[in-house]
Amino acid sequence: MNERYSINEAAEIFGITTNKLRFYEKKGILKPKRDTINNYRYYTNDDLIRIQTILMYRVLGLPLDDIKNILDEVIKDNIIDHFYKQWEVINDEIHRLRLMRDSIEGIMDDIYDSKGENKLNKIMESAKRISQIRKIKASWKDRWDFDDWAKTYDISVKNDSGELKIYENYNDVLSTVYEEAIKGINIEKHNVRILDIGVGTGNLSEKFLVEGYDIVGIDQSRKMLNVAKQKFPNLKVRLGEFLNIPFDRNEFDIIVTTYAFHHLNDEEKELAIDEMMRVLKDNGRIIIGDMMFENSLEKSKLMKKLSKEQIDEINDEYYSDIEKLEAVFNKQGKQLDKYKIDMLNFVICVY
Ligand SMILES: C[S@@+](CC[C@H](N)C(=O)[O-])C[C@H]1O[C@@H](n2cnc3c(N)ncnc32)[C@H](O)[C@@H]1O
Structure with missing residues (x-):
């Protein structure tokens, strides 16, 4: 790959004038090297990335001084x-x-x-x-530091060392979500648009990929996305959150998510449902596998049977109340079916 570009070549790549490149240089945010023989400026691949970055932030209206600070920071990133x-x-x-x-x-x-x-x-x-x-x-903040957990997540699912053994039936949860997602789908596989939210290391998405479905996974953790992508190069991944899904209206036939929804409190869950409904097609379906209680009565009965350590583990997150979720989905014109996997794990199908 060409590592040296003249000022004319660099300007042409980005469709800008050479004067603009000289201007950025004068402002100190571009520093092209000079040829030792003719002293002409030349731009390296790193310079091209800097130019792309400057232009992108300029479109957003950021002042050049702010862009300079960002560039000094990103230089340290991969x-x-x-x-x-x-x-x-x-x-x-x-x-x-x-x-x-x-x-x-x-x-x-x-x-x-x-x-x-x-x-x-x-x-x-x-x-x-x-x-x-x-x-x-x-x-909304990631209080659990999923970036830190990314490399060891799959091992900790296997070891399941928590007090509640929430991963005991991990594969059942994922398989049920998969089965419910594709049940009765009469669109050709490659035309079905599927979104996995909180994709993590990609274990749920894998079930769709091996059956020939296209699926895109979003996660708020870059490191989780990196692990997922390393494991499954065919998986499309994007940075994104339940509360800020990086897609347009009516894009997906199916939205799936496992072991992720309980990181949102009730208020956030309502907004996440609005977001999911926004990107879901009119007759689309949402399948959520996660820790939940059927309702507040079942919750209080169950809590009485648990140890203090188990209760602390539950209270560190926001297990859903299925009845409350159903009311929110009903308001959006959707029906909800539930499948109990074990004491805390449920799969709900919204259609
Ligand atoms: C326990 S892992 C589950 C990963 C995977 N879905 C699975 O079943 O193994 C939770 C994942 O959800 C992601 N997550 C948590 N809160 C999120 C949010 N608000 N938006 C998007 N992803 C979120 C985390 O970064 C993490 O990758």
């Missing part, structure tokens, strides 16, 4: 982390704009609907709701 960072920035921006667009649509609908009522109140309510949603989405 190449995939570098692009993951860009992906995150772009995706957050798309998400922010989408929320704004939805908010404006909501306000317009409210103005039409409110007839003689106080329009200002409707606008204020919409604006407050949007800002509340943005706050909840922004405040």
